[in-house]
Amino acid sequence: MKITVIGTGYVGLVTGTCLAELGNDVLCMDVDKKKIENLKKGIIPIYEPDLETLAQKNISAKKLKFTTNGEEAIEFGEVVFSAVGTPENKDHRADLKYVKLVAETFGKYANAYKVYVNKSTVPVKTGEICEKIIRKEFLKRKIKFDFDLVSNPEFLREGRAIKDTFNPDRIVIGTKSSHAKEIMGTLYKPLTDKGIELISTDIKTAEIIKYASNAMLATKISFINEIANFCEKAGGNIKVIAKTLGLDKRIGPHFLHAGIGYGGSCLPKDVKALIQTGKDLKYNFKLLKAVDEINKTQKEIIFHKLKKELKTLKNKHIAIWGLSFKPKTDDMREAPSITIIQKLHQEKAKIFAYDPEATNQAKKILKNIPVTYGKTPIEIAKNADALLLLTEWEEFSSIDFQKLKSVMKNPLILDGRNFLKKNILKNFGIKHIGIGI
């Protein structure tokens, strides 16, 4: 099929690349000129395992192309995906300005029947808003042909986005048109042929599924963090508790790792946006308000533990391992490291940081805070009064801990992800403080 993808962020670029790999002709469009110039040359703007290889392969094969021209992009595809950002507004609602702009561009330039697919995470009833915008443009142009609207929310996880796109747990297609459903069914046939379930529903249900899914994940994290905080008062080991809970098939093992809270571009904003949509519809999401509140305080827990250990942080050398909101991505959006670094800076600590992939993103986001970025985890720990592990990158488990102990001024690790083994570190003479263990 001929496919257009509008927006070449984490979702759009991965979707475009994977659809090209499945044999479609894909044209990706973005308003970011620099990004598109680079993408045309095969330069990928984000770190995502396997994305570069797969994108370059399909660019060379001319299955994957890029443009900044909205008219060309809309005319190209039989199916047009909108995968633009829906960031958090000042009032915590999802900002729909990019989504609305894409609908308007579609309405202005569609030159034949097409399926308009919304892949971005959008509040319930956004489909109706987009449909109105498109119809208004069609009316202005006195268009005779029609279009169909589909909600096809995205569930990929950064760090394993390619794997998730080829092997999703499910595909959701929300539409009132049986023709559009058929076209989407054909597009996703290579995946449904492998046994992946396609849930066919109405647009509103599809829109709510995405928020419900992220709200559930956030709830699991805040839940286990509450139990971890309780363990600190009561005694008990959260790792053993979480593992045991996870063995119960009704609960499952995922998203039950206690730590410094959830971050990233999705869970924080989506939980808050759902609460606001509830408010707009006169529904009070009591549970989700607590989930959000717990997460806010959880991000600061490691800072308070550090202060308790060192008393004052003024001029203390604090080393930080890991900046991205989770491993295998360079995404710094809403990363707990930002909150913690801001607090360390307020207390006049000297901050040294290392991340295998996110340093460039961190430099942009933390440009007003003096942070010394190192090239190795050991380098930044030299003379450190404490080390904070904030992202569980695999390489931190195989550090030469003897060397680490010898370079640190005070061998103390505050492990915000309960990633390192207390007993092993104890053998090296390093004090380990985790969360709820």
Ligand code: NAD
């Ligand atoms: P992103 O910020 O990484 O990318 C958005 C892209 O859209 C940018 O490149 C931007 O330049 C482009 N853009 C903005 N306005 C445009 C316009 N009018 N025309 C063309 N391009 C335009 O966002 P993302 O992380 O890819 O997320 C996109 C959507 O998918 C969001 O709604 C998000 O909540 C949702 N989502 C994200 C993830 C994730 O892990 N990142 C997972 C599932 C769902």
